[in-house]
Amino acid sequence: MERPLTHNIKPRAEPLWLAEYEKAGGYESVRKALRTMTPEEVQKLVTESTLRGRGGAGFPTGKKWSFVPMGADAPRPKYLVVNADEMEPGTFKDRLLLEGDPHQMIESMIVSAYAIQADVGYIFLRMEYGIAAARLRKAIKEARAKGYLGRNLLGSDFSFEIYLHTSAGRYICGEETALLNALEGKRAIPRAKPPFPQVVGLWGKPTIVQNVETLCNIPHIITHGVEWYRRLSRGKDGGTKIYGVSGNVKRPGAWELPMGTSIRELLEEHAGGMKDGFAFRGLLPGGASTAMLVEEHLDLPMDFESIPQGGSRMGTGTMIVLDDHTCPVGFAQNLEHFFAQESCGWCTPCWEGLSWTERILQSLEDGQGRMDEIDVLTMHTKLLAPGRTFCALAPGAMDPLQSLLKYCRADFERHIHEKRCPWRDEPNGADGARTWPVSSSMIVPTR
Amino acid sequence: MSSLRSHDRELITQHSALITMLSDVERAEIEEELLHYPDKQAGCVEALKVVQRHRGWVSDESLKSVAALLGMTSEELDSVATFYNLIFRKPVGRHVIFLCDSISCWVCGYDIMRKGLQNRLGISMGETTPDGRFTLLPIVCLGACDRAPTMMVDDDLHEDLTTEKVDRVLEQYP
Ligand SMILES: Cc1cc2nc3c(=O)[nH]c(=O)nc-3n(C[C@H](O)[C@H](O)[C@H](O)COP(=O)(O)O)c2cc1C
Numbered sequence: 001m002e003r004p005l006t007h008n009i010k011p012r013a014e015p016l017w018l019a020e021y022e023k024a025g026g027y028e029s030v031r032k033a034l035r036t037m038t039p040e041e042v043q044k045l046v047t048e049s050t051l052r053g054r055g056g057a058g059f060p061t062g063k064k065w066s067f068v069p070m071g072a073d074a075p076r077p078k079y080l081v082v083n084a085d086e087m088e089p090g091t092f093k094d095r096l097l098l099e100g101d102p103h104q105m106i107e108s109m110i111v112s113a114y115a116i117q118a119d120v121g122y123i124f125l126r127m128e129y130g131i132a133a134a135r136l137r138k139a140i141k142e143a144r145a146k147g148y149l150g151r152n153l154l155g156s157d158f159s160f161e162i163y164l165h166t167s168a169g170r171y172i173c174g175e176e177t178a179l180l181n182a183l184e185g186k187r188a189i190p191r192a193k194p195p196f197p198q199v200v201g202l203w204g205k206p207t208i209v210q211n212v213e214t215l216c217n218i219p220h221i222i223t224h225g226v227e228w229y230r231r232l233s234r235g236k237d238g239g240t241k242i243y244g245v246s247g248n249v250k251r252p253g254a255w256e257l258p259m260g261t262s263i264r265e266l267l268e269e270h271a272g273g274m275k276d277g278f279a280f281r282g283l284l285p286g287g288a289s290t291a292m293l294v295e296e297h298l299d300l301p302m303d304f305e306s307i308p309q310g311g312s313r314m315g316t317g318t319m320i321v322l323d324d325h326t327c328p329v330g331f332a333q334n335l336e337h338f339f340a341q342e343s344c345g346w347c348t349p350c351w352e353g354l355s356w357t358e359r360i361l362q363s364l365e366d367g368q369g370r371m372d373e374i375d376v377l378t379m380h381t382k383l384l385a386p387g388r389t390f391c392a393l394a395p396g397a398m399d400p401l402q403s404l405l406k407y408c409r410a411d412f413e414r415h416i417h418e419k420r421c422p423w424r425d426e427p428n429g430a431d432g433a434r435t436w437p438v439s440s441s442m443i444v445p446t447r
Numbered sequence: 448m449s450s451l452r453s454h455d456r457e458l459i460t461q462h463s464a465l466i467t468m469l470s471d472v473e474r475a476e477i478e479e480e481l482l483h484y485p486d487k488q489a490g491c492v493e494a495l496k497v498v499q500r501h502r503g504w505v506s507d508e509s510l511k512s513v514a515a516l517l518g519m520t521s522e523e524l525d526s527v528a529t530f531y532n533l534i535f536r537k538p539v540g541r542h543v544i545f546l547c548d549s550i551s552c553w554v555c556g557y558d559i560m561r562k563g564l565q566n567r568l569g570i571s572m573g574e575t576t577p578d579g580r581f582t583l584l585p586i587v588c589l590g591a592c593d594r595a596p597t598m599m600v601d602d603d604l605h606e607d608l609t610t611e612k613v614d615r616v617l618e619q620y621p
């Protein structure tokens with residue numbers, strides 16, 4: 001089985017530095033693209049590969065690039081931005097790629113920049129990824145010394161420079177238009193769309209924002225071709241996917257597997273099934289903002305087309321398992337606490353609604369919930385639906401809640417009838433206050 | 448310069464005085480970051496982090512100095528600084544413990560770690576020990592969910608936590 005994205009990565013080892021990376025075939029795609037292909041030809045390959053964005057939304061990458069103004073009249077400079085903010089709870093795939101193969105990230109950026117004729121690239125990295133930062137800095141330095149970055153790459157008339165930007169927290173920075181404001185040194189509030197960043201982005205110039213994993217596919221598509229790439233997959237969307245499983249399973253981890261691998265195979269073969277003494281209740285397939293799936297969905301292939309058949313989204317493809325020792329209401333409370341805290345505060349339905357939701361869930365956990373409050377929760381899942389808030393954070397917060405209300409309704413009601421959390425003696429039961437002052441510098445009234 | 452009124456000259460003197468409150472090393476590191484952007488404001492988060500690396504936190508005075516260097520008003524810069532949970536606008540301990548409170552860690556025993564840390568340190572989340580050694584803060588998913596529960600102390604990630612392991616880890620941070 002081929003693992004193009006992770007074949008250079010050895011667990012807990014140093015990544016390949018330039019000489020070894022080149023020996024393993026590295027930077028081949030840059031030579032091929034710059035010497036034998038036009039930018040339009042590179043774009044065409046990416047479109048034909050059926051690559052879709054791995055940051056959560058699954059937007060076709062080639063299509064996104066097609067909106068970038070090309071030719072001599074296009075506004076300059078154009079920008080390519082790597083979204084390396086990875087802060088969606090339960091997601092741990094981009095860290096692996098950044099720490100494990102930093103040169104692959106740089107190579108990916110160079111060929112992608114060539115395709116859209118970008119002049120400058122930024123890697124927007126979350127502050128906590130210090131090891132990734134150090135390795136990327138070293139890889140950028142090595143690449144620049146070797147002439148892969150700078151003016152007239154490999155003697156062509158294409159010039160490209162990469163800078164690393166390390167951020168300072170807040171989940172909303174990963175939303176692509178908020179990310180652009182963050183890069184410009186403003187508060188990271190999302191921007192209205194249209195205009196889309198492809199046309200009016202960073203400092204008003206055409207900009208492509210792309211997830212780490214998405215971009216890491218590009219060099220392999222260029223080097224090995226579309227046929228090869230599509231054959232890696234078991235489904236309609238091409239390539240491999242880095243899947244992950246966390247929670248009370250025997251062997252939590254992340255693996256690069258054919259796109260379209262079934263949930264059951266991930267859970268049972270790769271993650272080894274549930275830990276002894278724990279029973280499966282459900283899972284969020286792709287991070288905290290995806291709706292829960294249950295037993296009946298386990299044979300669905302993990303890809304963008306199939307997961308919606310179960311009422312959810314593939315999201316980031318890293319799943320979180322809910323077991324029978326964990327309170328589903330507490331589970332929901334933890335998720336909504338996250339979203340309420342991370343709301344940027346720009347639009348009222350989101351920051352008011354999410355903190356209200358969180359308070360209700362906390363009162364259920366404390367044994368003080370009322371039946372009509374379940375209706376208030378349900379109402380929020382409708383009031384914060386897509387299109388009703390300024391960005392996708394709030395609808396993303398409602399997906400898991402709506403599904404937990406659907407599949408675990410009896411557990412919500414038990415909290416009310418018994419006036420206590422039935423899991424209160426479990427480690428995650430409702431015996432301790434899970435609310436405390438957030439860090440001193442937050443001024444958004446999210447609670 | 449000679450055509451400037453004394454009021455303007457005074458402002459310029461104040462401005463330079465503010466900038467010179469930053470050390471040469473800090474200024475050099477900030478200037479280095481600024482080379483990456485077409486305007487100075489874009490470097491403001493990196494600039495605040497330079498100061499925080501050297502001083503542990505960003506005081507009002509430091510904030511004013513950075514604002515002067517970047518040509519921003521201090522109000523403008525503070526509105527950005529306070530947006531971020533990892534820019535400290537209040538003093539913190541010598542070491543900062545960031546305990547992941549997101550979903551996978553919560554499922555895998557976050558509450559036990561939190562209680563263990565709070566008991567061991569005698570403080571609650573958001574507080575600093577009286578000896579100034581540790582500040583304890585929650586943090587969102589650290590991207591290591593397969594090794595939950597996790598925490599960061601300063602720049603280091605610690606995974607697969609147990610209460611015993613937490614005790615051992617703390618000893619590494621005098
Ligand atoms: C609140 C929020 C947070 C997001 N965080 C991230 C993130 O950390 N990393 C990421 O790649 N995409 C994130 N996204 C998705 C981005 O907005 C964007 O769709 C993505 O970077 C596009 O890249 P892709 O097409 O390669 O997936 C987030 C979206 C929202 C609404």
Ligand code: SF4
Nearest residue numbers: 344346347350390391
């Ligand atoms: S939906 Fe929430 S996060 Fe998005 S802009 Fe509105 S307040 Fe901000």
Ligand code: FES
Nearest residue numbers: 547552588589592
């Ligand atoms: S949830 Fe704690 S590291 Fe991801």
